[in-house]
Amino acid sequence: MILVTGANGMVGSYVKQIFDLDNTYLTDIPEMDVTDPAKVQKIFDQIKPRTVVHLAAKTDVDKCETEIDDAYKTNALGTLHVVLACKKIGATLVYISTGGVFGGNQADPYTEFDEPNPPTVYSRSKYEGEKFVRANLHNHYILRAGWMIGGGEKDKKFVGKMVSLFSERDEILAVNDKIGTITYALHLVKMIKQLINTGLYGTYHVVSEGACSRFDIAQEIAKIIGSKAKIVPVGSDRFPLPAPRGISEAMRNYKLDLLELNTMPKWQEALREYLASWDYKRV
Numbered sequence: 048m049i050l051v052t053g054a055n056g057m058v059g060s061y062v063k064q065i066f067d068l069d070n071t072y073l074t075d076i077p078e079m080d081v082t083d084p085a086k087v088q089k090i091f092d093q094i095k096p097r098t099v100v101h102l103a104a105k106t107d108v109d110k111c112e113t114e115i116d117d118a119y120k121t122n123a124l125g126t127l128h129v130v131l132a133c134k135k136i137g138a139t140l141v142y143i144s145t146g147g148v149f150g151g152n153q154a155d156p157y158t159e160f161d162e163p164n165p166p167t168v169y170s171r172s173k174y175e176g177e178k179f180v181r182a183n184l185h186n187h188y189i190l191r192a193g194w195m196i197g198g199g200e201k202d203k204k205f206v207g208k209m210v211s212l213f214s215e216r217d218e219i220l221a222v223n224d225k226i227g228t229i230t231y232a233l234h235l236v237k238m239i240k241q242l243i244n245t246g247l248y249g250t251y252h253v254v255s256e257g258a259c260s261r262f263d264i265a266q267e268i269a270k271i272i273g274s275k276a277k278i279v280p281v282g283s284d285r286f287p288l289p290a291p292r293g294i295s296e297a298m299r300n301y302k303l304d305l306l307e308l309n310t311m312p313k314w315q316e317a318l319r320e321y322l323a324s325w326d327y328k329r330v
């Protein structure tokens with residue numbers, strides 16, 4: 048049985064599409080609040096999972112800057128509770144981490160061999176989660192995702208916002224001085240499925256190929272949906288945010304490349320596939 052935490056979230060919605068639900072037990076709060084070790088243990092005793100896909104997290108990067116205890120309680124200690132329960136029964140753990148652990152200005156995309164330097168409360172708490180996994184459990188996969196896209200009709204993140212702005216405005220501002228790499232949540236879940244039984248434990252970057260800025264993404268969305276709106280590149284100082292982002296969070300799937308397991312497409316293809324998957328309002 049595969050146990051999933053945080054299954055009501057965005058990535059969880061793709062787990063529901065891709066995994067065999069007869070063999071998957073989906074949990075979220077309040078049934079399995081990962082901050083409560085007794086609740087975690089109770090579900091483990093009941094389900095006795097062979098594999099755990101740990102998605103539960105506080106994921107609002109800006110909110111985490113002020114709700115610091117919550118971020119560490121869920122993302123770091125919540126992960127420790129899941130890790131220790133896995134250890135007790137020898138379950139394999141898949142932990143989803145973030146490219147946000149890199150927040151520097153390195154010119155080349157970060158690989159799994161680069162040292163993280165997390166600049167935000169969110170990324171530090173996720174990185175502490177990574178450390179708990181590595182220190183306590185041999186049979187683990189830590190998958191670092193990039194700027195996650197997905198969610199379709201419920202998409203309130205950058206792509207969803209851009210799609211609705213294109214239908215309302217003739218001119219859109221988009222930041223061009225920060226770069227990252229995107230991960231379509233569907234592709235991440237397919238990669239979890241691909242790796243889960245390989246026994247090739249360790250840390251992997253799972254992003255689409257090629258670094259891009261929000262401006263690049265906005266331009267590509269306009270091209271795909273046929274919008275004629277003008278897109279104006281601006282600096283990130285035009286949209287001040289509580290959490291300090293580094294200049295680059297761009298990653299490369301170096302280990303997947305070396306193992307010849309990298310099935311992730313170029314970012315433009317991933318964006319096109321995502322936009323084709325739901326009925327966004329044509330502009």
Ligand SMILES: NC(=O)c1ccc[n+]([C@@H]2O[C@H](COP(=O)([O-])OP(=O)(O)OC[C@H]3O[C@@H](n4cnc5c(N)ncnc54)[C@H](OP(=O)(O)O)[C@@H]3O)[C@@H](O)[C@H]2O)c1
Nearest residue numbers: 053055056057058076080081102103104106143145192195
């Ligand atoms: N989204 C991204 O851009 C991104 C990028 C890289 C990595 N990741 C990682 O990928 C994983 C999945 O992300 P996602 O995008 O699916 O996030 P999401 O949509 O926020 O889903 C996370 C789920 O976890 C639940 N949760 C929060 N606290 C919990 C707790 N104490 N116990 C159990 N469940 C709890 C959330 O419930 P509430 O909604 O009620 O809080 C939500 O249903 C996370 O570990 C995240 O850190 C995300």
